[in-house]
Amino acid sequence: MPQDLPAAARVALLRALRRFRLPRLPLVRHLLLAVAGGVLLFVITLELSPFDNYELGQIAAYAIAIAGLSLLTGVNGQISLGHGAFMAVGAYTLAELQAHQSVNFVLQLLAATAVAAAAGLVIAVPATRLQGPYLAGMTLLLALALPSLSDRYSSFFGGDQGLPATAPGAPGSLDPQRWLAWLQILAALVVLVLLANLLDSRFGRAFRAVRDDEVAAATLGIHVARTKVTAFMVSAACAGLAGALVALSTGVVSTGEFPLSLSIFLLAGMVIGGAGTLMGAWWGAIAVVYLPNQWSQSLAGAFHLGHLVSANLAVIIFGAALVLVMLLAPAGIQGALRWAAGRLAAWAVAGRGGGNVSKQERQDGHDGAVPALGDGGRPDPIRSTGGRGGA
């Protein structure tokens, strides 16, 4: 504990913590963190096997979807149980575009994002009148309606077979899985920087205000309905882009890819990762990609359970994890990490015996020691960044 470390080490650690400052400008700070994260992930992709790169790329894609959902549910307080449907909208847009036009894949992704945003607008306008469980029910309808819609209009949706989705070819002799992972990671970083800036802007403050108290927000001059619609559209656009990227990974778009359980897993992943945070989207995405397949199969194999059990194990584990997280760490994995980092910084600061450390420095030590991507590391003028998980 503090008394055990020699005084010199404590002073050095404190000095390092005090010196380490992320830039104050949100855009620069986010870009810097994104570049650092990008370089780290790039190095990781070079070390991974092709199949692991395939999974890493999927993690990046799902992180986009979960980040958007996190914005909608964690920051704006609207629950959506139908984000799988927006992913489907993005994926089918990409597939149809590939089938009927030949455009650059970047344009394909932008089109998928735009169409999903439009779908989000269509759903969001009536949804502004609904709250809590009623909104959840409406979004649930979305997720349930999709398979039936695609059966009814099977010529458009490709029926059981689905539609093919071709990924852009890798240049030269580059491993195609690695190349695709780079594209997906790049997209994820771009989206996360944009979302982080959005959350640090007046939009982000409006989202939080509407979440916490609609009436108070209205008295402050915030247009509640417009704010809610904006949040919905942004999150739907994220989900659409994610769906298109996942489609590029798997090479096929079919309704089997977007069952109801996907929407539930996205929500569970968001909660487990940390609702309202953007880094939490990565932890949630890891859970969503690995849990239903590898981890369930390994677990079932370890206990010698049959295929019938392992196929359903994912849902059970997600449910159990959700309960545990809500009981023990409501702010999810990212919240727990932040808490741990905060404790570390507090320990380092407190170790000096309190005399020479001013209150300002102690607070700065907190802020500076915990760089967080998005959700604004600084105190919110309207409400502190408690990261309450919405309704």
Next chain:
Amino acid sequence: MSRLHHGRAGSEAGSGAGSRAYRLVAAGAAAAIVVSGLTAVAGPAGAAASSGVTSTSVTIGATVPLTGPASPGYDEIAPAMNAVFGWVNAHGGVHGRKIRYVYLDDGYNPSVTATETRKLVLQNGVFATVGSLGTPTQTAVQSYLNAEKVPQLFVESGCNCWSNPRDPWTTGWQPPYTVDGKLLGAYIRSHFAGEKVGYLYQDDEFGQDVVKGLDMEIPRSQVVSRQTYDVATLAGPLSNQMAALQAAGAKVVVLATVPAATALALLPAALIGYKPQFVVDAVGADPPTVGPLLSSFTRKGGGSAALATAAVGLLDGMITNAYLPPENDASDPWIQVSKKLLADYAPSVWSTYGLDGNTEYGVALAYTFVQALQAAGRNLTRQGVMAAIAHSAKQFATPGLVPLSYSSSVHFGYEGGEIVQVSASAPPIVTPTGTFPGFTVLTPVERTSPGKGPVVASKGRESKPPAKLVRTA
């Protein structure tokens, strides 16, 4: 408030603390880039030609529905294949290589197939996929496997899509559904000339391909009603469709249905007293598969146990096509060998299902693959096995009633069969799940292509299992 923030940033821009942080991060990023440059190796894409092959083993993979609504029946095939591989491995393998068969569950979901197939290719490094099941599932990965030059062998589906020049690494195995349709259609045309015919078919590639074949043989004017059903929403008896067929006066009803749908067609027809001549495609006509479904659906519908047992009798008189020897033909040496292999090397499948249509299918497919491995020679490569199939498969000894059709231009396996009829007077099919009426053979073996050609008689097939793969008593 934002101006305040900007002001603070401006004043700190050049200060020691801020620029120190920038330097730290910049240095870290530079170091990472240098490290990555040193370690970056853009390796050659795709697997080597001998991936999955060692001097003592060859690893093959497949994705099959072990769980989910498509799994009943189909989950027996891969374990049955392992019976043949088990025997081969116990006797030294093929050219000294033991066969390792890795089959993963895809739940008949094409996107799971996409992931699991990539796992097989990238993680397990399989030599080829052998016996993967399903049309939507395998079309989802067909272009991927062909791009990666991984053989997609003996797909368990009758789609016409497995033999096309764009996908040279893919082969089918069972007869294309259009061939089934032509064989059944030719029989109807010659034995039910002038009778009104109705169709009930699954509204997807399977059903549509069978109908394509039927229409090539049966005159359009003879077909008075065409009914469909959707397999995804199949939940109850197809009473509407059967009533419509009865109202149209169809004396012959052709079913292109999966086993569950066959049962859900036979039951309501019996209830309304409609007794046409049922002609059912092989996919949904196996008595040990359809019989239990008839019983369980009767029980679910509120019938008594006696009624449920009697429901199996609805199979009596059903006409179907067969490309493998009938399971009740105890004198056929292939049937005897298949039973022995299953009993000795797949005891759990044998004790649960015995020799039914699915396990017989698995044994026959495994025979085909083992012979392909033998023909490919000691120096085993992916191109080698494709070439072996194209050049030698016509001489392979398999349980099939027709010889395999593989050539450099044709990637279909069996393209023919015989017409058989389920008959209570024939020796029954006895399995651990029950005793079911067996088949009598109605026609000699015929063959045809999925295209416009006629149905012609076929030469006899290899009637004995070859000595190398025969188990002594």
